Each structure stands twice: as structure tokens, then as C-alpha cells.
Amino acid sequence: MIPRTLFDADLEGFRDAVRKFLEQEAAPYHDQWEKDGQVSRELWRKAGELGFLCPTIPEAYGGAGADFRYSAVVIEEISRAGLSGIGWGLHSDIVAPYILHYGSEAQKAEYLPKLVSGEMIGAIAMTEPGAGSDLQGVKTTAVRQGDHYLLNGSKTFITNGQLADLVIVVAKTDPREGAKGISLMLVESAWDGFEKGKNLNKVGMKAQDTSELFFQDVNVPADRLLGEREGQGFVQLMQELPAERLQVALAAVAASEAAWQWTLDYVRERKAFGKPVLAFQNTRFKLAELKADITAARVFCDRCLELHLENKLDVPTAAMLKQWTTDLQCKVMDECVQLHGGYGYMWEYPIARAWADSRVQRIYAGTNEIMKEIVARSF
CATH class of the missing domain: 1.10.540.10 (Acyl-CoA dehydrogenase/oxidase, N-terminal domain)
Structure with missing residues (x-):
């Protein structure tokens, strides 16, 4: 190995x-x-x-x-x-x-x-009911009024949303300017007008608080603008997204490695037709294929980690990494559930939870379709 x-x-x-x-x-x-x-x-x-x-x-x-x-x-x-x-x-x-x-x-x-x-506890509020991967489409506004901004709008699918004390909010400080009108604001959840909505009931990641957030005339002190001036938010977001996508990939590969090992342990013990499930050629071949894929993903991911440490991980490479490793993660989970049989569909088994948890990896931090578009634009 x-x-x-x-x-x-x-x-x-x-x-x-x-x-x-x-x-x-x-x-x-x-x-x-x-x-x-x-x-x-x-x-x-x-x-x-x-x-x-x-x-x-x-x-x-x-x-x-x-x-x-x-x-x-x-x-x-x-x-x-x-x-x-x-x-x-x-x-x-x-x-x-x-x-x-x-x-x-x-x-x-x-x-x-x-x-x-x-x-x-920190969170970042990008996604809105009407704007996901298209960050330029956000409707939340922060209007300057003297020594503060008046923040209005709503966000959804916010990780750490229920527990968060500090939220970086993506807002339009100048709606006429498109991407150049986006700014990031540091907003404390204790401030008047900041309301946490319901904790969303997700397919997986059941213990992760993922929430709606609402802002109604929240007074944000002007010195809580992130950056030297308004309108820098979109550039700031784009500069940090490769690191975020690397994190998603690191989690994807580690989860895939764990699922493969759980499955190997299971098929060694589980018997069918009088012999261990591992004794069947289909099982061995499936595990061999997955092992090769996961090993390739690990090498790719570690190389991107090296590039990140050198401040050389570019946007297209990070997009390729996120798309490929999360697609693989979902494939691994599906194959491993199948090898567990009916027990793989039982919530008490780690593989069932991992299968449910994995699906969102292809959606957040930019959908995998957006990742492909980013890569295609780099040709």
C-alpha cells in the first residue's frame, strides 16, 4: 500500500x-x-x-x-x-x-x-431560499446608516446555525453592483432582530444543527464589515473556496476508507450459503475495485493538501478534487450498503448512517455540477 x-x-x-x-x-x-x-x-x-x-x-x-x-x-x-x-x-x-x-x-x-x-461557535451564512451556488443572486441587504448597517434578509441550510454565536453573513451592500456589491458582515446572534429558525430535518447528518436564519433590521456596527471597504465579499469568498473544497474532500476520502474497512470486517464474519460473504468472488472483486479507487483518491487528496500548504491549490484543481472524491464517496457507500445486505439499511449500523450522510457532500461547497463547470472554464 x-x-x-x-x-x-x-x-x-x-x-x-x-x-x-x-x-x-x-x-x-x-x-x-x-x-x-x-x-x-x-x-x-x-x-x-x-x-x-x-x-x-x-x-x-x-x-x-x-x-x-x-x-x-x-x-x-x-x-x-x-x-x-x-x-x-x-x-x-x-x-x-x-x-x-x-x-x-x-x-x-x-x-x-x-x-x-x-x-x-462560528457559522457562515451564504445560501438563501432563492440562491445557492449562485452567490451573486443573494437578496440579503446591509444598508449603511451612519455608524451602522441595517441588515435584512434570510438564509437557509446554515451549518452550526442553532448553536452559532457569530455568523459571517453574505449580504448586498450595493444591490446595483452585482458581485461587486457583495460584502461580508460579522454578526452576533445575540443582537436584536437576529432570529434562528427551525433546525432543519435532514436525510442525514442528523446530529448537525442546520438552520434557517432571519435578519430583521439588525443593527450591525460599521466596524463589523469584514475587509477594508464594501464590495470585497465576492472576491473574499472566491479566495477561500479552494480550502473549503479541500476540507470536503478530506472528509470524503476518510469516510470512504472507514466504510471500506467496516465492510471488510462485516463480510469476513457474515455467512451466506454456509460460507463467509467474503468467500464469494463478487464480494472480493467489489472490494478490490473500491480499494483501488479509494487509494487513488487518497493520493490525489494528499497532493492537493501539499499544494494548499504551499499556497498553490488553484480553483480548478480544488473543484476537480471535490467533485471526484465526493462522487466516489457516494459510490463507495452505496456498494458497501449492498454488501451489508438488509443490515446495511438499518440505522444502527454505521454504514447506514454514512450512506445517508454522504449524499449532501455532492451538494454543499458548490454542487458537483458547478465543479465541472469551473473545470471546463479552465480549458
């Missing part, structure tokens, strides 16, 4: 610590969190104490100042364990970097330490 060369002894030690933490503090409670529709805040605080949140944030703001490989470890371990309710990836590696890269010194000092500690 092809060894992974990106992770040294320190990183593998960190991986062991994350894995043990998840086994002790998350796995035993995930069934209940699925019923609750969200994980506990206590998990976030414990993770913050141990340095599992926002590991790439500089020490000046309370982080470890580590490189993205540490975030990759956290993403992979959550995905490998099937703990899809835990929204640390978006909090640590999407929300926090927006503030780090584009925020003022005052914004960084105010919010980053709280995100690192788990005192505040």
Missing part, C-alpha cells in the same frame, strides 16, 4: 489524541445528539481546552499557530468515526480564517480567541 508521507510523528501523536478524545467524549453521545438535532456545547468547550479547535490560528490570538495538516487530522478523524454532527471544520477552517485573513486587528482580537476556546 502507498504510505502517507505528509504526517510526521508529532502529527500522528496529535491524531491519536483526537481519536481518543472523540471515542471518549463524542461517540457515546452521538445517538442522543441525533435525537436532539445538535451536539452539546460542552463538547466544543472541551475541544477548545485541548487545542482541537482552530489549530492554525496564530498564538497571538490563542491558537497553536500550526499548519493546516493539524486541521486535516481533525477533519479526517471526525469523518472516519462517522461523527457527522460535529461542525468543527466549518468553525475552525472556514469561519476563523475569514477573520484572520480579512479582519481588522480589533476584529481578530475580539473574536479569534473566543473561537479558539469554544466560547463562541
Whole structure:
């Protein structure tokens, strides 16, 4: 098998610590969190104490100042364990970097330490009822009125939406300017006029709070604009999307590896017609095919991780990676459910949950159809 060369002894030690933490503090409670529709805040605080949140944030703001490989470890371990309710990836590696890269010194000092500690939980609000992959179509507005903006609009499918204390909101500060009129605003959920709607009932990711958000005349202080001036939001979003798509791919490959291993263990034990299911040629061939596909995905993903560490991961490559690995993830889950037979359709089996959780991977962070369009435009 092809060894992974990106992770040294320190990183593998960190991986062991994350894995043990998840086994002790998350796995035993995930069934209940699925019923609750969200994980506990206590998990976030414990993770913050141990340095599992926002590991790439500089020490000046309370982080470890580590490189993205540490975030990759956290993403992979959550995905490998099937703990899809835990929204640390978006909090640590999407929300926090927006503030780090584009925020003022005052914004960084105010919010980053709280995100690192788990005192505040972050979300980003892009999608609206009428605007998904087409970010230029957002209708939420932020109108400047003296020393503040008046924010109005609604968002949907927002990860961490119920628990979020701080939300980066995509809004139009100048609706006449199209993409050039989009800005990002830092909005606290405690502010008047900010209302959290229902926790959405999804096909999978049952423990992940995914919500509607409503803004009615929310007064957003002018100094909570992200960036030096209005109209920078669309460019900021485009610059950060490759990293987001890499995260989706890391989760996809780790989940595929886990599903393959669960299935191998199952078919070794499960008997049909007097012999293990693994003894049948079809089973062995299916697993062999999936192993080859997953290995190729792992190599592709690790190479893109290397490029990201070098600040060289471009938009088309990230789009290819996201599209290919998530398509593969759904294929792997479907084949593995089939090899489990009827038990693969039972919610108590990890493969059933993984199958349900996987489907949205081809939708969020830009649909896979949009990914293909991005790649095609690069020809």
C-alpha cells in the first residue's frame, strides 16, 4: 500500500489524541445528539481546552499557530468515526480564517480567541431560499446608516446555525453592483432582530444543527464589515473556496476508507450459503475495485493538501478534487450498503448512517455540477 508521507510523528501523536478524545467524549453521545438535532456545547468547550479547535490560528490570538495538516487530522478523524454532527471544520477552517485573513486587528482580537476556546461557535451564512451556488443572486441587504448597517434578509441550510454565536453573513451592500456589491458582515446572534429558525430535518447528518436564519433590521456596527471597504465579499469568498473544497474532500476520502474497512470486517464474519460473504468472488472483486479507487483518491487528496500548504491549490484543481472524491464517496457507500445486505439499511449500523450522510457532500461547497463547470472554464 502507498504510505502517507505528509504526517510526521508529532502529527500522528496529535491524531491519536483526537481519536481518543472523540471515542471518549463524542461517540457515546452521538445517538442522543441525533435525537436532539445538535451536539452539546460542552463538547466544543472541551475541544477548545485541548487545542482541537482552530489549530492554525496564530498564538497571538490563542491558537497553536500550526499548519493546516493539524486541521486535516481533525477533519479526517471526525469523518472516519462517522461523527457527522460535529461542525468543527466549518468553525475552525472556514469561519476563523475569514477573520484572520480579512479582519481588522480589533476584529481578530475580539473574536479569534473566543473561537479558539469554544466560547463562541462560528457559522457562515451564504445560501438563501432563492440562491445557492449562485452567490451573486443573494437578496440579503446591509444598508449603511451612519455608524451602522441595517441588515435584512434570510438564509437557509446554515451549518452550526442553532448553536452559532457569530455568523459571517453574505449580504448586498450595493444591490446595483452585482458581485461587486457583495460584502461580508460579522454578526452576533445575540443582537436584536437576529432570529434562528427551525433546525432543519435532514436525510442525514442528523446530529448537525442546520438552520434557517432571519435578519430583521439588525443593527450591525460599521466596524463589523469584514475587509477594508464594501464590495470585497465576492472576491473574499472566491479566495477561500479552494480550502473549503479541500476540507470536503478530506472528509470524503476518510469516510470512504472507514466504510471500506467496516465492510471488510462485516463480510469476513457474515455467512451466506454456509460460507463467509467474503468467500464469494463478487464480494472480493467489489472490494478490490473500491480499494483501488479509494487509494487513488487518497493520493490525489494528499497532493492537493501539499499544494494548499504551499499556497498553490488553484480553483480548478480544488473543484476537480471535490467533485471526484465526493462522487466516489457516494459510490463507495452505496456498494458497501449492498454488501451489508438488509443490515446495511438499518440505522444502527454505521454504514447506514454514512450512506445517508454522504449524499449532501455532492451538494454543499458548490454542487458537483458547478465543479465541472469551473473545470471546463479552465480549458
